[in-house]
Amino acid sequence: MDKYAEILAMAKRRGFLYPSFEIYGGVAGFYDYGPMGAALKRKIEDQWRKFYVLGEGFGEIMCPAVTPEEVFIASGHVKEFTDFVVECKKCQTAFRADHLIEETGLKIHQHNKETMDKMIAEAKIKCPQCGGEFAEAHPVNLMFNTKIGVGKNKNAYLRPETAQGMFLNFSSLYRHFRERLPFGAVQLGRGYRNEISPRQGLIRQREFWMAEAEIFFDPENKKHPRFAQMKDVKATLVPNTTREPVEMTLGDALSKGIVKNEALAYYIALTSKLFTTIGIDPARLRFRQHEHDEMAHYANDCWDAEAFLDKLGWVEITGIADRSAYDLSSHMKASGVDLSAMRKYDAPRTVERIAVKPKMKELGQKFKKDAGDVKKALESVDACAIGPEGIELEINGNKIFVEKELYEAAKVQETVYGERFIPHVIEPSYGIDRIFYTVMDHAFSRTKNEEGEEYTTLRLAPVVAPIKVGIFPLMCKDGLDKIAEEIEAKLRTAGIECQYDDSGSIGRRYARMDEIGTPWCITVDFDTLKDNTVTVRDRDTKEQKRVKIEALAPMFREKLGL
């Protein structure tokens, strides 16, 4: 059994992960978090919030997953969130075209219909289920589709990402943050991707968790106010120029032009700090810059945090992108609602502009009922559109020409307090399930114990461990169990997750706690009756020391930074 299979088996046995809907045969691409898994996941999320909400002061919002179609037409997902699929002409089973081709050992250089069809034909790939021929490849949208309401219902999708909520609410959030940039809004929740044929368990789920931050910057100023605190953070970077991993400080990466701006560098450093806090091994973490042809056309720069995982290799667990003004511009265009911000001048400026004053009588004669629209268009026309003979306008898609006899144009002076612009977005986007699995993989250790048996220890960082303290009475007699239960109640009241266990030998109980990553175990023994102390055993050093019962809660709270 390889480590990946060992971790998944342990995860199921000890309540971290259960395959969803198992009593009905299960459905690929869905996992349940069990009691230990949900606790570990929440603690990872708590740390993420500590960095982004408490630390950065960003606003957390929560938006529905069910989202009307218009939103994803504007965002580009309806058109572009697709995989190429081929269906068997005989048994109708659908496959991802790229998977079929790659399984034969071929490499795909262009992800388009023509290439896929040609490669499948040339390699004579047949249906793995029934040997049938394949029909032509076609793009299939990966969003789950649904309808809102009945009768005249509304087409909708389950969101493939949480980010759109922050873009749609930009104006409200901008007001909330008193119209000052930069500010950030975050969302932690579920995303959906209706995979054609999900593989790789936790890494590619159909319903998954993500934590996204959208930080809105003035494009003329992508400096981060607290970069000084991060410039000495070291990380392993893989730039798209050398493609070689190199360890350096983010301050250096910025000054050498490897990372494009201070904001990106700041969030790479923050991500590195967050990951170290939750127990990801820095030696198995790197930040890889996207190749130029890998980046979205609108992106200025993009770095993936990748973790090295047993069997799976380097896996993307977070993306940190400078998305330019793409998202807000798209929604502004599609909705017709202003999503710009204001850059205030230090002092009001006087500017000259050419004001156009329509002659309404003449306009009315020429344009009849459209005269009102023409008037409006004339009044807001740009100076450079005014030609020597007149002005060409576009009204409701029609081009019209307004001769210079129909208006007066004159220079006027105006006081201007600032200018409007579309903010740029820096987006650190965290894949929670992948981060969860990385934490498991990097903490998982399997060795032989003194008796030569396989022994599993999950070396979780105490701050994310689902259970902080195991509490054992040496025996269930002479009141040892009662004292242990009292300690349990006391620690729970102090906000410390703990678990009472009185079954089997102390060694067996240690083993159970080590397997779920509990950092400390307490044993109540006969000395406890004499001096009110218990032994506290450390998961990693195996050291034991005696501690007064009343000192337990403060000691653990301090260790946990509570």
Next chain:
Amino acid sequence: MDKYAEILAMAKRRGFLYPSFEIYGGVAGFYDYGPMGAALKRKIEDQWRKFYVLGEGFGEIMCPAVTPEEVFIASGHVKEFTDFVVECKKCQTAFRADHLIEETGLKIHQHNKETMDKMIAEAKIKCPQCGGEFAEAHPVNLMFNTKIGVGKNKNAYLRPETAQGMFLNFSSLYRHFRERLPFGAVQLGRGYRNEISPRQGLIRQREFWMAEAEIFFDPENKKHPRFAQMKDVKATLVPNTTREPVEMTLGDALSKGIVKNEALAYYIALTSKLFTTIGIDPARLRFRQHEHDEMAHYANDCWDAEAFLDKLGWVEITGIADRSAYDLSSHMKASGVDLSAMRKYDAPRTVERIAVKPKMKELGQKFKKDAGDVKKALESVDACAIGPEGIELEINGNKIFVEKELYEAAKVQETVYGERFIPHVIEPSYGIDRIFYTVMDHAFSRTKNEEGEEYTTLRLAPVVAPIKVGIFPLMCKDGLDKIAEEIEAKLRTAGIECQYDDSGSIGRRYARMDEIGTPWCITVDFDTLKDNTVTVRDRDTKEQKRVKIEALAPMFREKLGL
């Protein structure tokens, strides 16, 4: 403007709630939680977890919202999670039949097709949109529908409740809790209900949040191990006998037989304590027992926690039900997987049973290839199925008769260690959005200030307030602003949410903080430069006192129980 409209306006203005997808015209039944709302909601959820996960020691799990059809066929939702709908023959707009009828002032006594059609015809109700005639009423399922995969895809729904996840995982959870009852599993997440025509804003959403606990009991023992701690908790109960509200302790309610069992009484008390902690007014909270015809046919007893809300009246915010063995039995039947638990005897028992031993040669001659199935059925046959002439069996749906010559039957003695049974479920189910709105409504206070202007204070319990401390420099000079920023950083590091504000008069800043429910405000003034103290002002008493800067973090942590 009534209080309901006032709260919603404030909620939007101050970042508690935004109507979803507003730049695209909005969609009824969907709300976004803004930065203040999401924070308040999370803090309510944290308290719920403190009671149920940390306090009760239950296991929190997280399951997908997308769920294959089989699950909801078994649970009864495909058949019964419906509303009666009528569609206009002319404009095709769909309406809930009961809403249309009730809006004319009529009362519906039976929710079935015949009654609805008759009442609509007799009252001559026409389409409110176009005046058209209605077609006949038909039931419409309220689950959002989707498909998993492409090609040969799988029908699926978005879950209408989180509870099914706990039932499907029963066996894994039972093992996780070492096969001891009672134990509980909880889930906090989104539920979906594709309302025909959503009204009442937050109270009836299409995508909503719920927190459910499923606690599995031995039906012969519905005692709660810690009931002694709850028996003196008082609550207002409305029993279905008298239908009169009466305040009493849960201990009394149990001993008088008003509440059916200890487990239910315990969770009513726990709910009352939880609600008081998060700031719901006990004088506007009651527990109403379901009428007999209001309860599900399988339910033993059911109590709704109802909150009194301005304009809306008494609204259900939580249901606490004894659901008997219904859920596990249904899934056991539909999936064919054993979902029973074991009741261990104190000592092993010796029982006599009749063992049937098939004669294989004779069986083979008579049943040919089915002989194996017949053998298996015979060996596990129930004693009472053995007739004087032979045994009637049902194999794969076919009834067959096995004559007594084909087997031997003999009494045998066996040692039995316990017996299997289907656990009963007690389910406290919390509607998070409604609880959120109740907290807002009960905290909202609008009065005139000294200048005679309208003044809003949100008297949130400090433990749920989104911002705990407002920090103001009296002026942005002589370093006052720098000191204020340092205090902000220090409090954030101590885990206390705070907000720096230097704009407008101190009075304006107090007003902004009072409106979002911030319990304390700090002002840094010129005395701070002399003696290192600041004024701390209390939201409710308006008292101000001077506190040393270094004493701030410990003082607030103590007030917040951190």
